Amino acid sequence: MDKDKIISDFILELRRGTLILCVLAKLQEPTYGYSLIAELANTGIAIEANTLYPLLRRLEGQGLLDSAWNTEGAKPRKYYQTTAFGQEVLSVLKTHWQATADNLNTILEGKDHD
Amino acid sequence: MDKDKIISDFILELRRGTLILCVLAKLQEPTYGYSLIAELANTGIAIEANTLYPLLRRLEGQGLLDSAWNTEGAKPRKYYQTTAFGQEVLSVLKTHWQATADNLNTILEGKDHD
DNA sequence: GATTATATAGTGTGACACACACTATAGCAA
DNA sequence: TTGCTATAGTGTGTGTCACACTATATAATC
Numbered sequence: 001m002d003k004d005k006i007i008s009d010f011i012l013e014l015r016r017g018t019l020i021l022c023v024l025a026k027l028q029e030p031t032y033g034y035s036l037i038a039e040l041a042n043t044g045i046a047i048e049a050n051t052l053y054p055l056l057r058r059l060e061g062q063g064l065l066d067s068a069w070n071t072e073g074a075k076p077r078k079y080y081q082t083t084a085f086g087q088e089v090l091s092v093l094k095t096h097w098q099a100t101a102d103n104l105n106t107i108l109e110g111k112d113h114d
Numbered sequence: 115m116d117k118d119k120i121i122s123d124f125i126l127e128l129r130r131g132t133l134i135l136c137v138l139a140k141l142q143e144p145t146y147g148y149s150l151i152a153e154l155a156n157t158g159i160a161i162e163a164n165t166l167y168p169l170l171r172r173l174e175g176q177g178l179l180d181s182a183w184n185t186e187g188a189k190p191r192k193y194y195q196t197t198a199f200g201q202e203v204l205s206v207l208k209t210h211w212q213a214t215a216d217n218l219n220t221i222l223e224g225k226d227h228d
Numbered sequence: 229g230a231t232t233a234t235a236t237a238g239t240g241t242g243a244c245a246c247a248c249a250c251t252a253t254a255g256c257a258a
Numbered sequence: 259t260t261g262c263t264a265t266a267g268t269g270t271g272t273g274t275c276a277c278a279c280t281a282t283a284t285a286a287t288c
Contacts, residue, residue, distance in 0.1 A: 007203055007206055010131060011131075012246075013134070014130075014131035014132065014207070016127050016128075016130040017124060018128065020127070021222065022218065022221050025222050026221065032265080033265075033267095034264060034265050034266075043220060045221070048246095048248090049266075050249080051245090053266060053267055054268085055245085062120055064120075074256095074264090075253090075255070075264060075266095076254095076265080077264095077266090078266070089120065089124070092121055093125070094222055096128065097218070101215050103158045104135060107135070107139050107157055108139050110139065126276075127244085129275085134274095146236080146237090147237065147238095149236095162276075163237075164276075164277070165275060165276065168239085168275085171238090172274090188235090189284070190236080190237090191235090191236070231286100231288080232286080234284085234285075236281100236282085237280105238279105238280075238281075239279080239281100240278090240280100241278090243275095244275100246271105248271090248272105249269090251267075251269100252267075253264100253267105254263100254264090255262105255264085257261085257262075257263100258261080
């Protein structure tokens with residue numbers, strides 16, 4: 001069994017769910033997919049097109065994002081933006097994320113709750 | 115579409131992968147499953163038996179844990195413990211987790227990297 | 229002494245997000 | 259006209275986790 005494979009699979013799992021937070025947070029300013037990929041990469045979050053696009057459509061379907069085509073430039077771009085509902089969900093998830101992170105850090109530091 | 119359902123699904127996704135970290139970290143001291151559930155609950159991490167047991171067996175299969183039955187008490191208990199390989203993986207994941215957490219916090223705080 | 233609760237460990241199945249590989253198009257560079 | 263890049267997408271499989279359920283043996287209750 002390949003150690004690197006095991007580790008990279010675990011890292012994959014760790015990423016799960018966090019992408020949604022990134023996207024909801026970033027799309028508070030309207031952005032199109034291709035550019036969002038670059039922005040996230042710039043912040044240390046590598047997300048590929050074939051992961052991001054379905055995610056965007058899913059979040060739009062759930063009402064967390066909305067989208068609009070911009071056809072003014074040479075190539076049409078589809079701008080996505082977090083809706084009010086998306087903001088609301090983001091804020092709940094943010095709180096939850098912080099709590100989870102705190103719990104995990106406590107455990108990873110090996111501190112005991114007596 | 116149910117808002118609470120959407121949020122709880124996202125929270126589920128956020129948990130993914132973190133359970134492995136908790137288990138690897140906690141099992142640096144040998145512990146049996148039923149007691150581990152209580153310990154984690156005590157630290158704010160609710161994990162149910164039907165989630166934990168398969169996880170333990172999986173991690174054991176991957177060589178991150180090993181186990182031994184203790185039949186001295188009234189009821190036989192299966193003690194799991196993190197192996198050296200498990201420690202190694204844990205340490206890599208820990209580093210990665212911290213990096214991810216930092217990235218996410220940066221994004222959630224809305225800071226820009228120019 | 230029969231019944232129920234609890235400690236302990238497990239199985240089987242389905243949902244769903246993500247990665248991988250691939251398609252599609254239109255403009256621009258060689 | 260060949261190919262590169264910006265832009266957006268689809269189809270499929272893998273794997274983790276939740277939900278519902280099984281199994282057993284001891285301790286508690288009636």
